[in-house]
Amino acid sequence: MPTGDGQRVANRPFLRLTGVRKAYPGVVALAGFDMAVGHGEVIGLVGENGAGKSTLMKVLGGVIRPDSGTIEIDGIVLDGLTVGQSMKAGIAFVHQELNLFDNLDVAANVFIGREPRVGGLLNLVDERRMRGDVTPLLKRLGANFSADTPLGRLSLAQQQLVEIAKALSLSARLVILDEPTSSLPLAETDRLLEVIAGLRDEGVSVIFISHRLGEIERVADRVVVLRDGQRVGELERAEISHDRMVQLMIGRDLKVADTSERAGRGSVALSARAIRTAAFPHRAVDFDLHAGEILGLAGLVGSGRTELARALFGVDESFGGAVTLDGRRLQVRNSSDALAAGVFLVPEDRKGAGILLDLPIVENITLPNLRAYATGGFVSKARERQQAETSRRELGIKAPSVETRTGSLSGGNQQKVVLAKWLAMRPRVLIFDEPTRGIDVGAKSEIYRLMRELADSGVAVLMISSDMEEVIGVSDRIAVMHEGAISGVLERADFTEQNILLLAVGRSIARPGQIGETLK
Amino acid sequence: MNKKDLGLLVLIVVVGLVVYLRNPLFLSPNNLANTANLIGLFGLFAIGQGFVIITGGIELSVGSIIALLGVLFVDLVGSKGVPWPIAMAIVIALGLLLGLIHGLLITRLKMQPFVVTLCGLLIYRGVARGYTADATAGFPFGSEYPGLDFFVARIGGVPVSVFVLAIVAVIAWFTLHRSVFGRYLFAIGKNEEAARFSGIRTGMVVTAAYVICAGLTALAAIFFAMYTRSVQPSSQGNFYELYAIAAAVLGGFSLRGGEGSIVGVVLGTVLLQELQNLVNLLGIPSSLNFAVMGGVILIGVLIDQQWGVFRARRRIGEIARAGPQQGG
Numbered sequence: 001m002p003t004g005d006g007q008r009v010a011n012r013p014f015l016r017l018t019g020v021r022k023a024y025p026g027v028v029a030l031a032g033f034d035m036a037v038g039h040g041e042v043i044g045l046v047g048e049n050g051a052g053k054s055t056l057m058k059v060l061g062g063v064i065r066p067d068s069g070t071i072e073i074d075g076i077v078l079d080g081l082t083v084g085q086s087m088k089a090g091i092a093f094v095h096q097e098l099n100l101f102d103n104l105d106v107a108a109n110v111f112i113g114r115e116p117r118v119g120g121l122l123n124l125v126d127e128r129r130m131r132g133d134v135t136p137l138l139k140r141l142g143a144n145f146s147a148d149t150p151l152g153r154l155s156l157a158q159q160q161l162v163e164i165a166k167a168l169s170l171s172a173r174l175v176i177l178d179e180p181t182s183s184l185p186l187a188e189t190d191r192l193l194e195v196i197a198g199l200r201d202e203g204v205s206v207i208f209i210s211h212r213l214g215e216i217e218r219v220a221d222r223v224v225v226l227r228d229g230q231r232v233g234e235l236e237r238a239e240i241s242h243d244r245m246v247q248l249m250i251g252r253d254l255k256v257a258d259t260s261e262r263a264g265r266g267s268v269a270l271s272a273r274a275i276r277t278a279a280f281p282h283r284a285v286d287f288d289l290h291a292g293e294i295l296g297l298a299g300l301v302g303s304g305r306t307e308l309a310r311a312l313f314g315v316d317e318s319f320g321g322a323v324t325l326d327g328r329r330l331q332v333r334n335s336s337d338a339l340a341a342g343v344f345l346v347p348e349d350r351k352g353a354g355i356l357l358d359l360p361i362v363e364n365i366t367l368p369n370l371r372a373y374a375t376g377g378f379v380s381k382a383r384e385r386q387q388a389e390t391s392r393r394e395l396g397i398k399a400p401s402v403e404t405r406t407g408s409l410s411g412g413n414q415q416k417v418v419l420a421k422w423l424a425m426r427p428r429v430l431i432f433d434e435p436t437r438g439i440d441v442g443a444k445s446e447i448y449r450l451m452r453e454l455a456d457s458g459v460a461v462l463m464i465s466s467d468m469e470e471v472i473g474v475s476d477r478i479a480v481m482h483e484g485a486i487s488g489v490l491e492r493a494d495f496t497e498q499n500i501l502l503l504a505v506g507r508s509i510a511r512p513g514q515i516g517e518t519l520k
Numbered sequence: 521m522n523k524k525d526l527g528l529l530v531l532i533v534v535v536g537l538v539v540y541l542r543n544p545l546f547l548s549p550n551n552l553a554n555t556a557n558l559i560g561l562f563g564l565f566a567i568g569q570g571f572v573i574i575t576g577g578i579e580l581s582v583g584s585i586i587a588l589l590g591v592l593f594v595d596l597v598g599s600k601g602v603p604w605p606i607a608m609a610i611v612i613a614l615g616l617l618l619g620l621i622h623g624l625l626i627t628r629l630k631m632q633p634f635v636v637t638l639c640g641l642l643i644y645r646g647v648a649r650g651y652t653a654d655a656t657a658g659f660p661f662g663s664e665y666p667g668l669d670f671f672v673a674r675i676g677g678v679p680v681s682v683f684v685l686a687i688v689a690v691i692a693w694f695t696l697h698r699s700v701f702g703r704y705l706f707a708i709g710k711n712e713e714a715a716r717f718s719g720i721r722t723g724m725v726v727t728a729a730y731v732i733c734a735g736l737t738a739l740a741a742i743f744f745a746m747y748t749r750s751v752q753p754s755s756q757g758n759f760y761e762l763y764a765i766a767a768a769v770l771g772g773f774s775l776r777g778g779e780g781s782i783v784g785v786v787l788g789t790v791l792l793q794e795l796q797n798l799v800n801l802l803g804i805p806s807s808l809n810f811a812v813m814g815g816v817i818l819i820g821v822l823i824d825q826q827w828g829v830f831r832a833r834r835r836i837g838e839i840a841r842a843g844p845q846q847g848g
Contacts, residue, residue, distance in 0.1 A: 025840055315716055339719035353717040358710050358778065367707055368718040370700045377699045421718065 012075055013038045014205050015060075015091075015174060020069035022055050022229075029055035030066065031229040037174060040203040042196060044220030046213065046245055048440040052229040053209060057176065061093060062086035089174075092167030096179040096438070098159050102152035107134040109151055110166045137165040140202075141195055155302075157188030164195065174205040179438065181215055184466075187300055187505075193219045211440065213242045214469060225249055249441060265476065266291035269460035270312075270330075270343070270429045274321035277307040280484025281319055287479055287486055289429065294451060294461040296475030298468075299504050304484035305464045306348055309431045313345035314338040325428065339368055342428030346418050346435055348464075350411070354418040357407030361399055362388035364406050365421045391420035396446065412443025419450060430454060433464045448474050468497050482506040524772040524824065528787040531820070535794055543801040553679055555797050560681025561743050562763055563789040567692050568736035569764035570785040571729040574696070574705045576712070576777025577626065577633035579733050581618075581640030582764055586757030588648040589615055589741035591657045594751050597668070598659040604668050608742055615738025616731055618644075623727030641761070648753040658750030671746035681743055685786075688736065693782040705729060709777030766817050767792055772824075791816075 013036040022030040030052050037043055047053050058064045059071070065080035072078070073089045081089070100109050107130040108115075116126040134147040143161050145154060151162065160180055167175050177196070181189045196206050196219050210216055216223060223235040225248040233248035235241075269291040274284040285308055289295050297305050311318035314332035323330045325341055332338045338345075347353040355364045366373050366384045373383045388402035395416045399409055406417055415435065422430060432451065436444040451474065455461050465471045471478055478490040480503035488503040499509045540546045565582050572579045589611045596607035618640070625636045659665070673680050696702040704725045707715040716722050745751050769775070770791055771784025795816055799809050 313717075334721060335716055336719045336721050345717065347717050349713075352711070353713045356707055356711050356714045359707065363703070363707075367703070367715070367720070370703055374700050377701065378694065379698060379700060379703060 013041075013072075014074060016072040017059075018070045018072070020056075020059060020066045020071070022059065022064065022066045028229050030059070032069065033226070033229065034231055035224055037205050037207065039173075039205060040200050042200050042206045042208060042219055042221045044216035044223040044240070045207050045209045045226065046211075046216060046223060046249055047226030048249055048442055051226045051249075053226055055229070056226070057093070057178065060086060060091055060176065087170065090170070090172050091174045091176065092170055092172035094160060094163040094167060094175060094177045094180055098156075098163055100151055100159055100162060102150075105148045105150050106138070106145065106154075106162055106165075107131050107147040109162055110134050110137070110147075110169050133169060134165060137168050140168070141165060141198070142191075155188065157184050157192060160184075160192060161195065164199075168204075172204065174207065175199060176207040176209070178209045179211065180208075181210060181212055184301070189215065211438075212467065212469075213245050216240070216245065217242060246441065265293040266458060267326075269326060270462075271324045272312070272321065273323075275308065275311060275323065276319040276321055277304060277311045277484070278317065278319070279307040280304045283484035284321060285481075285484070285486055287489075289460045289462055291458050291460050292455050293476040294455050294463055294474055296471040296478040297462060297464045297481060298466075298471045298478055298500050299481035299487075301466060303481040303504065305481050306433055307484075308481070309345055309347075309433050309462070309464060312338070312431060313343060315345075339425070342426060343431070344422040344425070344427050344429070345431045346415070346422070346433065348433040348437070350414055350418060350437075351407075355406050355414055357405070359406060360403045361392070361397065361406050361409075361417055362402040364417050365391055365402075365424055368421055369425050387424055388420075391424060395420050395423070395450065410440075410443070412439045412446070415439060415443070415447060416450075419447075423454075427454070427459050429460045429462065431462045431464070434466065435463060436465075436467070436470060444470075468500065471500065472497070480504050522772075522781065522783075525781065525783045525787055527824070528770065528772075528784065528791065532787065532791050532794060535791070535798065539794070539798050539801055546797070546801055549677060551797070551801075553674060553677060555793055556682045557679035557747070558796070559790050559793045560679055560683075560685040561740055561747065562760070562767070562793060563685040563786055564681075564688060564740040564743070565733070565737040565760065566764040566767040566785050566789045567688060567782060568733035569761070570768050570771070570773060570780055570782065571692075571696070571705065572633070572733045573765070573768050573773045573775060574709045574777060574780050575726050575729050576709045576775075577726065577729070578637060578765070578775070579622070579730065579737075580634065580637040580761050581622075581644055582733075582737050582761035583757035583759055584641045584644035584648065585615065585618060585734060585737045586741040586744055586760055587751065587753050587755075588644040588651075589738050590745035590748075590751040590756050591648045591652055591753050593742055593745050594657040594659065595652070597665065598657070598663070604665055611742060612735060612738045615734045615741070619731035619734025620727065622734065623730035626730065627723035627726050637761075645753075648756075652753050654754060656750050656752045668746065671743055684739075684743075688739075689782055689786055696782055701725065701728070706778055709779070711778075763789075763792060766813070770817060770820055 015037040017033060017035045020030050020033045021028070033052070033056065045053060055064070059066055060081070062081035062083040062085055070077050070079055071081060078085070101112065104112070107127070111130050116129045118124050118126040131147040138145070138147060138161070141161050141164060143158065143165070145158055151159060154162065164175065180192060184192060193215060196208060199206055200221070208216065208220060217240050220240060221237055223240050223245060224231055225233040225235070225245060227249060235244060267290065268288045270289040272285060272287050274286060276284055283304070299305050307316060310316040312323065312332065314335045314337050318332070323332065325343065330341055330343070332341070332343070351357060356367070362384050365388050370379060373380055373387070385402060391397065392399065392402055397413050397416045397420065399413060406414060409417065435451070436447055439447065451461055451463065463474060472495045476492065478495060478500060479486050480488050480490070480500055482504055483506065487506055488509065490499055494509070502509045536546065545551055565586070569579055569582065592614070593607055593611045596602040596610065597604050622636050622640060625631045626633050670680060675683065696705065704715065704720050707718070707720065708722050708725055712722050744757065748756065767788035768780060768785045770788035771780065771786070773780030773785065792813060795813050796809065799806060799812055804812065
């Protein structure tokens with residue numbers, strides 16, 4: 001295999017793909033794709049879902065063989081890789097969904113499946129050697145945990161470091177990170193981007209796949225844009241910009257959202273006073289949510305935003321405090337109370353909590369309000385289908401039929417199904433928790449449009465988001481949470497990343513006079 | 521009726537045919553009526569078990585409840601002189617109460633169904649034996665209870681239990697497959713979290729499943745007590761929970777929850793009783809009874825799953841040949 005051939009030509013790239021083509025029946029996933037990855041180079045790979053990224057990953061991982069084209073590693077030309085060849089060449093993957101065991105410690109995770117043994121026939125795991133090998137790797141990554149920390153105690157970002165440590169322990173020369181930051185808070189994202197830069201400095205190549213173009217902008221040496229299975233553009237370091245990337249990705253200009261000033265917001269719809277959640281029992285949350293506005297809720301992950309949403313929706317207990325809806329006291333003991341009041345939640349964990357993957361679209365849409373489709377306790381399938389067809393048309397859910405299993409839809413369409421079930425029930429307050437996580441650019445803008453239409457129709461929208469661009473682009477006002485309490489509220493004039501970040505880490509912002517009233 | 525149920529039905533007919541050819545007594549009116557009676561009795565609580573399994577839970581105390589409530593019923597009627605309709609009401613109410621306790625322990629106090637009902641299995645059996653000091657509970661010799669014979673009567677040669685099962689099955693079918701409550705059960709079994717986020721009071725729905733299960737088990741307990749006429753607290757209902765679970769599994773229920781049908785669990789019960797009958801009629805030593813049952817269940821589930829794997833692969837193959845789709 002091509003590793004360690006000694007005579008490395010100075011500018012010969014580590015990896016070069018030439019004319020790689022892979023067709024599936026009815027669709028060409030990769031249509032003559034070219035790309036080169038230099039030693040110690042960070043490539044940002046962007047493209048909408050369906051552009052061919054996952055096929056490309058499979059080709060590099062040796063899972064599928066291209067129909068034509070060549071893969072050159074360290075100068076050795078091959079017309080396809082096997083899984084073994086890919087591993088031996090030092091190509092390692094860190095997937096979006098981590099493949100780790102939270103009941104084992106860090107070292108055990110790094111060595112899972114290839115544990116060093118001692119004790120001959122006893123076949124014991126050589127714990128000492130595992131720890132000895134993992135500790136320097138963790139140090140190299142600047143990790144603030146040790147080899148024997150139980151994985152379950154680590155944050156998502158720390159777990160990602162474990163995955164990277166695993167890649168390094170396999171002496172990876174190319175690490176491919178597939179959407180590593182999609183579920184990371186801001187501060188931890190920064191750490192990860194630093195780690196990527198560190199890898200580059202050590203001569204490890206990185207392919208960084210992300211929908212968050214700001215991060216690509218920060219870390220990539222070169223950006224490759226993929227569309228319809230082809231490389232539609234390549235941007236050198238100096239040319240990388242958010243707008244250029246979006247343009248190339250979708251082949252046209254796209255605004256994140258309409259940023260024009262809106263007409264004044266309506267009356268207060270939902271008002272929370274001194275709400276406490278189990279995560280931050282010592283902090284009280286106060287805020288007002290107006291009809292017809294989108295209130296962005298920014299903050300670091302773990303600042304209590306999701307807990308607040310869950311408490312308002314009644315899936316978690318809230319402690320003390322009072323919520324009023326349109327001036328009337330609202331008692332939410334469980335989610336069915338919230339539903340009855342018209343307070344709905346589009347949860348963060350779409351697949352685990354938003355929808356039932358195994359049920360057809362129609363049953364997901366009617367589930368929360370099933371009694372409305374029933375006579376004497378028996379469900380009328382005809383009435384259900386009628387509603388589902390209406391929702392499918394109105395929201396533009398792309399699916400062969402409303403009987404399609406919801407799990408087989410794309411992320412964007414799944415999110416529309418979640419939305420459809422609430423829109424079928426006259427929402428008064430709609431809470432979105434990370435509404436566009438893992439959704440591609442095109443579907444994102446549709447979700448934003450729907451949110452705006454809802455607000456314009458008088459619904460009060462609360463949007464939790466860790467995506468700066470989204471918070472700034474979509475919100476009418478932004479409330480920032482820090483350690484379980486709201487640390488400030490920004491009016492549109494004060495929308496800057498810096499202001500949000502300062503409030504998110506609990507500092508006050510530069511021009512305190514101009515912050516909108518600190519709510520109440 | 522889906523394909524799985526149809527397959528089970530075919531299996532029942534084929535096994536029946538084989539048994540009949542080896543021993544024509546199989547289709548004698550008496551044998552049929554006896555087997556049908558057992559199907560009626562076992563079917564009642566197997567349907568109850570089905571409701572629990574749909575939610576992803578399990579009810580292991582079925583056999584012990586049958587022993588405890590059987591002992592109580594016979595004792596109330598036989599020695600305490602309680603009129604049987606009142607005794608029946610007491611026993612069924614007690615059954616519902618046990619189900620409620622199980623349901624609340626599981627949903628409110630977040631205990632695991634296996635643990636709660638395993639403890640139930642031990643406790644109720646122990647209480648049943650303690651209550652009678654391990655003696656057999658029976659009716660006084662020569663005593664007559666007008667009306668009670670209803671439980672063991674036959675109408676036109678068909679045992680009453682069969683009619684009762686038919687009625688219960690029809691109600692259960694509508695409840696599980698057509699009602700709002702049934703849809704909630706399936707949703708919770710598939711993903712309780714998502715069900716909760718859809719505003720379903722999951723705790724109440726799950727509790728209701730355990731109440732239904734224990735209620736049907738209590739009804740079955742009375743039938744069993746009347747069928748055996750006397751109740752031996754140490755052996756009455758032994759392993760019956762396993763019959764119920766086996767019937768559900770044969771009938772296409774997933775122990776992970778969210779899958780299953782009433783037709784399936786009834787057919788599963790029929791097959792199990794047919795196998796019992798087969799052991800008797802074909803002169804297989806009755807000590808091998810469980811071995812035959814276990815073997816058939818294992819092979820049945822194995823074939824069913826492998827068939828599913830085969831079909832899924834064939835379908836993927838067809839899609840791959842046929843057609844346009846997105847890649848990426």
